Amino acid sequence: xxxxxxxxxxxxxxxxxxxxxxxxxxxxxxxxxxxxxxxxxxxxxxxxxxxxxxxxxxxxxxxxxxxxxxxxxxxxxxxxxxxxxxxxxxxxxxxxxxxxxxxxxxxxxxxxxxxxx
Amino acid sequence: xxxxxxxxxxxxxxxxxxxxxxxxxxxxxxxxxxxxxxxxxxxxxxxxxxxxxxxxxxxxxxxxxxxxxxxxxxxxxxxxxxxxxxxxxxxxxxxxxxxxxxxxxxxxxxxxxx
Numbered sequence: 537x538x539x540x541x542x543x544x545x546x547x548x549x550x551x552x553x554x555x556x557x558x559x560x561x562x563x564x565x566x567x568x569x570x571x572x573x574x575x576x577x578x579x580x581x582x583x584x585x586x587x588x589x590x591x592x593x594x595x596x597x598x599x600x601x602x603x604x605x606x607x608x609x610x611x612x613x614x615x616x617x618x619x620x621x622x623x624x625x626x627x628x629x630x631x632x633x634x635x636x637x638x639x640x641x642x643x644x645x646x647x648x649x650x651x652x653x
Numbered sequence: 654x655x656x657x658x659x660x661x662x663x664x665x666x667x668x669x670x671x672x673x674x675x676x677x678x679x680x681x682x683x684x685x686x687x688x689x690x691x692x693x694x695x696x697x698x699x700x701x702x703x704x705x706x707x708x709x710x711x712x713x714x715x716x717x718x719x720x721x722x723x724x725x726x727x728x729x730x731x732x733x734x735x736x737x738x739x740x741x742x743x744x745x746x747x748x749x750x751x752x753x754x755x756x757x758x759x760x761x762x763x764x765x766x767x
Contacts, residue, residue: 578760579743579757580697580743582755585752631697640753641699642755644689644696644697644698646695647695647696649694
């Protein structure tokens with residue numbers, strides 16, 4: 537149980553295009569979803585937190601107009617990297633939690649490798 | 654604020670020998686601590702978690718961790734390493750705000766040699 541599916545697993549696109557990444561909870565309702573970014577050989581950095589039906593809360597230094605997050609349903613959140621540039625190339629990972637309170641575990645997707653040429 | 658420090662960026666062990674991954678935490682309150690494992694180009698899998706119950710926590714795949722308040726440590730151990738244990742391991746603390754965000758350590762790369 538508690539499976540999180542992330543799609544696509546890998547995407548390569550030209551500079552200037554927008555890329556959408558989907559995160560789905562397959563067997564539970566994800567009240568809260570998180571988006572992380574991971575650079576090579578580095579740890580995960582939280583980008584934003586979203587509750588279903590609410591605007592996402594972004595971490596300091598993360599451009600909300602650059603990284604658009606939508607959490608319109610209890611099973612789906614999307615991250616759109618707008619006008620992507622090579623510096624946006626990274627490994628993006630989502631996680632989902634069944635409740636709004638912190639004592640419930642986060643379940644992680646398998647990540648999306650984004651490469652901008 | 655809560656934080657964790659992983660004391661080793663890289664650990665190399667021989668197959669069949671014990672594994673020790675060290676983690677110290679900083680928290681004003683009784684922390685919720687986790688160990689996650691990440692295989693290459695994959696997401697994270699929860700190995701175990703401590704949430705103020707028993708100080709010795711048993712996880713999956715033979716891993717366990719001991720919470721020591723006096724040492725502010727939460728080290729991860731396994732008695733006998735397997736080749737499949739080669740991966741990146743993260744010590745994680747949960748923030749005490751209502752969001753319950755996860756703060757990740759820098760990670761420890763484990764290499765297992767035959």
